[in-house]
Amino acid sequence: MLAFIIRRILQSCMVLLTVALLAFTMFRFVGDPVAQIVSLDTPAEEVRKVRESLGLDDPVVVQMGRYLYKAVQLDFGISYQFRQPVIELLAERAPATLELALISSFLSLAIGIPMGVYTALRRDSLFARVFQSISLVGVSLPTFLIGILLIYLFAVTLGWLPSFGRGQVVTVSGRWTTGLLTASGLKALILPSITLGLYQMTLIMRLVRAEMLEVLRSDHIKFARARGLTTRAIHFRHALKSTLVPVITIAGLQLGSIIAFAVITETVFQWPGMGALFLKAVQNVDIPIMAAYLMIISALFVTINMVVDLLYAFVDPRLRATIKG
Amino acid sequence: MTLPSPSAGPNPSGDSLWSRIMAHDLTYLFFRSPLTVVAAILSMAIMLAALMAPWLASMDPFDPAQVFLADANIPPVWQDGGDPRFVLGTDDQGRDLYSAILYGMRVSLVIGLSGVALAATIGITLGLVAGYAGGRIDAVIMRVADVQLTFPAILIALLVNGVVQALSKGSSRETWAFGVLILSIGLSFWVQYARTIRGSTLIEKNKDYIHAARLVGQPTPLILLRHLLPNVIGPVLVILTINLGLAIITEATLSFLGVGLPPTQPSLGTLISIGNKYLFSGDWWIVTFPGLTLAVFVLSINLIGDWLRDALNPRLQ
Secondary structure (H helix, E strand, O other): OHHHHHHHHHHHHHHHHHHHHHHHHHHHHHOOHHHHHOOOOOOHHHHHHHHHHOOOOOOHHHHHHHHHHHHHOOOOOEOOOOOOEHHHHHHHHHHHHHHHHHHHHHHHHHHHHHHHHHHHHOOOOHHHHHHHHHHHHHHHOOHHHHHHHHHHHHHHHOOOOOOOOOOOOEEEOOOEEEOOOOHHHHHHHHHHHHHHHHHHHHHHHHHHHHHHHHHHOOHHHHHHHHOOOOHHHHHHHHHHHHHHHHHHHHHHHHHHHHHHHHHHHHHHOOOOOHHHHHHHHHHOOOHHHHHHHHHHHHHHHHHHHHHHHHHHHHHOHHHHHHHHO | OOOOOOOOOOOOOOOOHHHHHHOOHHHHHHHHOHHHHHHHHHHHHHHHHHHOHHHHOOOOOOOHHHOOHHHOOOOOOOOOOOEOOEOOOEOOOOOEHHHHHHHHHHHHHHHHHHHHHHHHHHHHHHHHHHHHHOHHHHHHHHHHHHHHHOOOHHHHHHHHHHHHHHHOOOOOHHHHHHHHHHHHHHHHHHHHHHHHHHHHHHHHOOOHHHHHHHHOOOOHHHHHHHHHHHHHOOOHHHHHHHHHHHHHHHHHHHHHOOOOOOOOOOOHHHHHHHHHHOOOOOOOHHHHHHHHHHHHHHHHHHHHHHHHHHHHOHHHO
């Protein structure tokens, strides 16, 4: 077991190292850091000094090591367009993105699971068919189109909800800004979180339905029926419980991609988050921000993946057996 | 092949291709599902319209000589202020929306199809090599695939886009936007093909016909292409269909985010992005019609993909 944990952690570190290498290559070779700092009429002597101060004359391996050493301390360099440390820019915008992502995941679970259970139990009812069709539309419509549609309906036509920004935010515990404590902040969250969560919701609904149908056919449910338990107990106590394990896993894994997909939602709703910052960096070739975002997102993905794998090893006796054997 | 065999019963060899297609299980299943038939007709119609855009459109929206700024933001013909020359209205540069959608769909389709083709080529090649060679080559390829699979396609596409933009400083977006979009889509979608092909290759490579081909001394590339490929390509069909929808969405999203095609060569995504700017001033048509076209097309493709997956799934038959 210990060997498995160590191997899994080492594997994650290898992945992170690969991504860091990629980020460094981008940082060092794609954008010329010097050209971004000096202007055309800077004297050659000055340019040489800048090069030296940035350590660009050292061997590449040394530079790579330095980049990694700094990255571990969350120092990702200075943004070309804002002339500010990248980590400060990201930290400033992280609360907005994380809040949006968490609310969206929560929504997608809170709505997706009941819809999935319903469509599995009442497979041929009218509502089940309606839900199934909605889920296909949800998968087919691009995120940005859903956002535009919601804005047109609820912001432009009906005027109920704001179409951009976070509303009023309050600062809690020093740097964390939250929109969850004010009425306008909560109102501003509604449309973006629906937009971001819709795809995950349909995914979870389809997954719950498929898993539930599978579980209802299994032996332990047949046995529960044979024992004469009530349908309600069978469905919600026994079947739902075994359905939810894989669903929670997928939902956990999806949290990472929700944060990545926030790029689109944040653009549509002018949400001041990390995704919007990343997109701006791509448009303006702000390599330090792109490299930092790449590393942070991959660290997030790798950590989530690893935790899920390890949890599985702890929970599932079959997997434990194969690890030992 | 994993495709279902032609329906049982004597099948005289003199049958024409048409009657053999009509007697196929897949054809039977197809006509049993009315929704799929509708989806197929819709997507075929949209593709045909895009293909024949120069004959169907009332103007060439890419030709500056035919576009007048004075015609900008005219509503559709059934609204007040509509102009019979522009049935669906015009966009902010005075382009006829109906013509722009036809040409835009064409651009979206070309990029989507080429992107998927590139992804499939990369994925199938790497999958065949990984599965057939095994060992260290296999490990390296599949590790890369694992790492990439953790990133959403749109993020990879954005990164590729940013890197190319940095490398091509100076040259204008028009010259490389097309190629970069295809490259981004190709690089973000190959993993699924590689995994599927590798899986089937691992099974097929130990069968007698492959051993036989090796024994008679055929070169490895020939074995891979002539013998292995036809036997592992079946499941790729479903991925291709579903990926086309995804690729078109990805292109539209990138263009919407402003890192895809420039407004001078609009795809559907670019048109939607233009329309989004005018949503608040009440010019609803610029975003609605391109958006609707995109949604209907992708939905139809996904319906066909869903059906194909079920129809080719031996467990459901």
